[in-house]
Amino acid sequence: MYALDISHFTKRYGKEIAVDDISFSVKxxxxxxxxxxxxxxxxxxxNCITGISTVSQGTIxxxxxxxxxxxxxxxxxxxxxxxxxxxxxxxTTYKILWYVAGYFGMPKKQRNARIEEMLHIFELTEYRxxxxxxxxxxxxxxxxxxxxxxxNPDLFILDEPTAGVDIELRHELWHYLKLxxxxxxTIILTSHYLEEVEQLCNRIAFISKGKIVAIGDKSEFMxxxxxxxxxxxxxxxxxx
Amino acid sequence: xxxxxxxxxxxxxxxxxxxxxIQSILSPWVSAILYIVVFGFIVGSRxxxxxxxxxxxxxxxxxxxxxxxxxxxxQTSFSLYFQRFARHIEEVLIxxxxxxxxxxxxxxxxxARGLVVGIGVYVIALFFTTATIVHxxxxxxxxxxxxxxxxxxxxxxxxxxxxxxxxxxxxxxxIMPLTFLGGVFNSxxxxxxxxxxxxxxxxxxxxxxxxxxxxxxxxxxxxWIGFIIIFGLIFGFGGLVWYLFxxxxxxxx
Numbered sequence: 204m205y206a207l208d209i210s211h212f213t214k215r216y217g218k219e220i221a222v223d224d225i226s227f228s229v230k231x232x233x234x235x236x237x238x239x240x241x242x243x244x245x246x247x248x249x250n251c252i253t254g255i256s257t258v259s260q261g262t263i264x265x266x267x268x269x270x271x272x273x274x275x276x277x278x279x280x281x282x283x284x285x286x287x288x289x290x291x292x293x294x295t296t297y298k299i300l301w302y303v304a305g306y307f308g309m310p311k312k313q314r315n316a317r318i319e320e321m322l323h324i325f326e327l328t329e330y331r332x333x334x335x336x337x338x339x340x341x342x343x344x345x346x347x348x349x350x351x352x353x354x355n356p357d358l359f360i361l362d363e364p365t366a367g368v369d370i371e372l373r374h375e376l377w378h379y380l381k382l383x384x385x386x387x388x389t390i391i392l393t394s395h396y397l398e399e400v401e402q403l404c405n406r407i408a409f410i411s412k413g414k415i416v417a418i419g420d421k422s423e424f425m426x427x428x429x430x431x432x433x434x435x436x437x438x439x440x441x442x443x
Numbered sequence: 444x445x446x447x448x449x450x451x452x453x454x455x456x457x458x459x460x461x462x463x464x465i466q467s468i469l470s471p472w473v474s475a476i477l478y479i480v481v482f483g484f485i486v487g488s489r490x491x492x493x494x495x496x497x498x499x500x501x502x503x504x505x506x507x508x509x510x511x512x513x514x515x516x517x518q519t520s521f522s523l524y525f526q527r528f529a530r531h532i533e534e535v536l537i538x539x540x541x542x543x544x545x546x547x548x549x550x551x552x553x554x555a556r557g558l559v560v561g562i563g564v565y566v567i568a569l570f571f572t573t574a575t576i577v578h579x580x581x582x583x584x585x586x587x588x589x590x591x592x593x594x595x596x597x598x599x600x601x602x603x604x605x606x607x608x609x610x611x612x613x614x615x616x617x618i619m620p621l622t623f624l625g626g627v628f629n630s631x632x633x634x635x636x637x638x639x640x641x642x643x644x645x646x647x648x649x650x651x652x653x654x655x656x657x658x659x660x661x662x663x664x665x666x667w668i669g670f671i672i673i674f675g676l677i678f679g680f681g682g683l684v685w686y687l688f689x690x691x692x693x694x695x696x
Contacts, residue, residue, distance in 0.1 A: 253536075256695050278537055278538060291529065308447045310447060
């Protein structure tokens with residue numbers, strides 16, 4: 204059983220093909236990097252895994268559950284931190300977490316305890332009653348991550364989770380993500396910070412123009428003294 | 444069924460309009476007071492009794508219906524459109540909700556706002572008029588069923604609209620004119636025969652007349668035609684909304 208199993212997945216927007224017949228899988232417990240230039244198809248793929256977009260062709264399974272046919276069970280297993288701030292900006296930090304935990308069926312007592320835990324982990328306790336629009340960029344990103352994790356999913360999909368986050372918090376997040384991964388959570392990460400991917404991921408897939416152009420263990424991409432950045436540019440056909 | 448999720452969803456929708464209570468609740472109440480003062484006392488004092496009741500008592504059910512329709516329509520259309528606009532609809536799309544649960548959550552929010560505003564107008568009116576509720580069951584039926592219709596219509600507009608201007612088009616050019624021409628301020632008998640024919644083709648006439656019958660016992664329309672229109676619109680709009688949510692029209696890319 205894979206944490207994520209994508210088979211011959213295609214996504215079309217009208218006549219335009221955004222993702223073209225890709226297949227790959229992620230094992231439970233893996234920290235998986237999903238890399239590619241802007242517009243390559245990363246977010247489109249993530250949107251189809253989570254239910255924000257519809258699948259045009261092929262299948263996507265999360266822990267053997269088809270995300271289209273059995274979407275309810277599949278979604279309970281996934282936590283998403285989206286690239287953009289897709290949050291009700293008038294709601295407070297506490298309420299954002301409270302609503303989303305409820306959406307995922309968490310009873311009130313358990314919900315309140317979990318929210319306190321998330322506020323503590325992401326150092327958001329003092330901002331609990333601040334509306335989202337009042338928070339700084341870094342704090343907003345923390346709220347996005349706390350929201351993704353609020354229902355304690357088995358598969359975290361983090362789409363550029365550290366964009367706009369200061370170095371201190373980035374390192375704290377890395378620490379927390381490593382801890383989660385050690386606890387057995389599967390994490391899929393997209394990031395333009397390649398040192399972040401180097402630090403965290405075990406396996407990496409590169410997507411370019413809607414196709415998977417390379418996939419393998421991190422060590423395979425970093426052999427012969429090459430950095431991940433050099434390999435990335437080589438794979439995506441760009442010159443240093 | 445995701446019962447906890449659904450109750451949270453409904454609570455969020457209700458809290459959303461309570462958060463903006465000045466615009467969503469107080470504003471229609473103030474408008475209703477103005478209607479009652481102007482039509483009830485200034486204009487109404489110069490109009491003789493209609494079917495044995497004072498003009499203000501005759502007009503009040505129409506004012507309640509007008510506010511109920513506007514409130515339920517605004518609630519769902521604005522909520523869905525704004526969630527699409529600000530993209531936090533994605534919070535709902537990635538949660539384990541069925542299409543029916545999503546629609547049900549929005550509609551309950553719309554009905555709740557419709558009832559808060561509509562019943563609030565009635566309670567305010569009690570200070571100015573002698574109007575009572577003659578058939579409480581029917582009053583509740585018309586209040587809830589018409590709120591459902593306009594909550595569903597609001598969802599259709601919330602899906603369709605691409606900007607804030609489009610969001611208000613239906614309300615300005617269809618809902619308000621049809622409500623005003625549906626016998627809110629006059630008895631259909633006051634109109635020439637040809638005009639009466641056209642009023643009877645207007646579904647809003649049956650909503651207003653039904654609520655008026657439940658409140659003051661005066662009826663000008665065929666109640667059964669009203670029931671058929673109400674259930675037809677609920678199932679028609681409900682089916683269309685369900686289908687559009689199912690295919691993800693303007694919801695899922």
